[in-house]
Amino acid sequence: MQGKTMITKFMAYITRFNGHHTELLVYKHKDYPEAGIQVPAGTVEQGETIEEALYREVKEESGLMEFLSVTKLKTYVYHHEGKSQYHE
Numbered sequence: 296m297q298g299k300t301m302i303t304k305f306m307a308y309i310t311r312f313n314g315h316h317t318e319l320l321v322y323k324h325k326d327y328p329e330a331g332i333q334v335p336a337g338t339v340e341q342g343e344t345i346e347e348a349l350y351r352e353v354k355e356e357s358g359l360m361e362f363l364s365v366t367k368l369k370t371y372v373y374h375h376e377g378k379s380q381y382h383e
Contacts, residue, residue: 300380301372303339307353309362320357 309320321332337352339345346364353359372383 301383302375302380303345303383304336305339305345305349305352306334306336307349308334308368309353309357309359320359322357324356
């Protein structure tokens, strides 16, 4: 991967308890309804930490202002053929 572009992305799985059920925050993007139901996600911008990007995107995409970040679940790298980029 040396010399290749690496883009850092994330997905936020935000849950809440509602009675005896756990709910997952999902939405349909108003500008891209063909994307279907999704969780808040985004790209880490230059100079941003993953946590800063996470809070920014969750606020932009859901309006949620306060939530507790609990854990990082998984990190993996894949090659986006269409953009000749590696995504982490």
